[in-house]
Amino acid sequence: MECVGTALAEMTMPQISPLAGEPIERADAERLAGVLKALADPARLRLLSLIQSAPEGEACVCDLTAPLGLSQPTVSHHLRILTEAGLLEREKRGVWAYYRLVPSAIATIADLLTPPRKRATKKAR
Amino acid sequence: MECVGTALAEMTMPQISPLAGEPIERADAERLAGVLKALADPARLRLLSLIQSAPEGEACVCDLTAPLGLSQPTVSHHLRILTEAGLLEREKRGVWAYYRLVPSAIATIADLLTPPRKRATKKAR
DNA sequence: TGCTGATATGCAGGCAGATCGATGCTGCTG
DNA sequence: CAGCAGCATCGATCTGCCTGCATATCAGCA
Numbered sequence: 479m480e481c482v483g484t485a486l487a488e489m490t491m492p493q494i495s496p497l498a499g500e501p502i503e504r505a506d507a508e509r510l511a512g513v514l515k516a517l518a519d520p521a522r523l524r525l526l527s528l529i530q531s532a533p534e535g536e537a538c539v540c541d542l543t544a545p546l547g548l549s550q551p552t553v554s555h556h557l558r559i560l561t562e563a564g565l566l567e568r569e570k571r572g573v574w575a576y577y578r579l580v581p582s583a584i585a586t587i588a589d590l591l592t593p594p595r596k597r598a599t600k601k602a603r
Numbered sequence: 604m605e606c607v608g609t610a611l612a613e614m615t616m617p618q619i620s621p622l623a624g625e626p627i628e629r630a631d632a633e634r635l636a637g638v639l640k641a642l643a644d645p646a647r648l649r650l651l652s653l654i655q656s657a658p659e660g661e662a663c664v665c666d667l668t669a670p671l672g673l674s675q676p677t678v679s680h681h682l683r684i685l686t687e688a689g690l691l692e693r694e695k696r697g698v699w700a701y702y703r704l705v706p707s708a709i710a711t712i713a714d715l716l717t718p719p720r721k722r723a724t725k726k727a728r
Numbered sequence: 729t730g731c732t733g734a735t736a737t738g739c740a741g742g743c744a745g746a747t748c749g750a751t752g753c754t755g756c757t758g
Numbered sequence: 759c760a761g762c763a764g765c766a767t768c769g770a771t772c773t774g775c776c777t778g779c780a781t782a783t784c785a786g787c788a
Binding site for chain 2: 775776777778779780784785786
C-alpha cells in the first residue's frame with residue numbers, strides 16, 4: 479500500500495534507469511510496475527486527464543463521476559489508488575475533497591522510461 | 604488483441620497527448636491503458652531490461668527463463684504480450700526465437716506522458 | 729524417416745482488481 | 759441540534775491475469 483506511495487520517490491533518486499544500461503533488479507521492477515499499474519487503467523487515465531484540464535487544475539469527486547460514468551465509490555477508489563501511487567494529491571476543503579496532479583510525478587515516470595538515447599551522461603548526477 | 608498491437612502506432616500519430624490539454628476520449632484512454640498494462644508487470648519490465656542489455660540487443664527465450672526464475676511457457680507468454688503491445692519484435696532464426704526492443708516504442712509512450720509542461724505550444728498541432 | 733531440442737499453445741487453479749450498493753463519517757446549514 | 763450533502767470504507771460479485779503442467783509444433787540432425 480504505502481510502499482507504492484514511496485515507490486516513485488525512491489526511483490526518482492539516482493537509483494537506476496530501468497530500461498537504460500544494466501538489467502534491473504527484481505525489487506526495482508516491482509516498484510516501477512506498481513506505479514505503472516496505477517496508470518494502466520482507462521478510468522484512471524481519464525481521471526488524470528480530467529483533473530489536469532480542470533479550471534484550477536483541480537477537481538472534486540462530484541465533478542468526476544458524471545464524465546466518467548462510474549459510481550461515486552468507484553471514482554473514489556480510483557482516486558485513492560492514484561494518490562497512493564504518488565500521482566495525485568488530496569486537499570480537503572470543507573465537505574469537498576480536491577484532487578490535483580503531483581507536478582513532477584508523471585514526468586518522473588516518463589524519464590524512467592526514456593533515458594537510454596537522450597542523455598549519455600547517466601552517472602553525472 | 605491486435606487492437607492493442609496497433610494502439611501504439613495510432614497514438615504515435617499527432618492524435619492527442621493524453622495528459623496534455625483537453626480531456627482524453629474513452630477510446631484513447633483504453634488504447635494507452637492497454638499498452639501501459641503490458642508494461643505494468645515486474646516480469647515484463649525485467650524482460651525488456653534483459654533484452655535491451657543483452658549482447659546484440661537481442662535474446663532468445665532460453666536465455667531469459669533462468670534470470671527471471673519463471674518457467675519457459677510463462678516467459679513465452681510474457682514475450683507474446685509485449686510483442687502484441689508493439690514493444691518487442693520477434694525474429695525466428697532456426698530453432699531459436701530472438702526478441703529485440705522496438706526502438707521508438709517506449710520512447711513514444713514516454714512522450715505521450717510528458718507533453719504538458721515541456722512545450723507551451725499545445726494547440727499548435 | 730525418426731528423434732531431439734527450442735518455442736508456442738491449451739487448460740486450469742488461484743489471486744488481484746474493477747465495480748457497485750449499502751453504510752459510516754464529517755462538515756455545513758437551517 | 760437535526761438534517762443533509764460530499765466522500766470514504768466495507769462487503770460482495772465478477773472479470774481478468776499470472777503461473778505452471780501437459781501437449782502440440784517446428785527445425786535441425788542422425
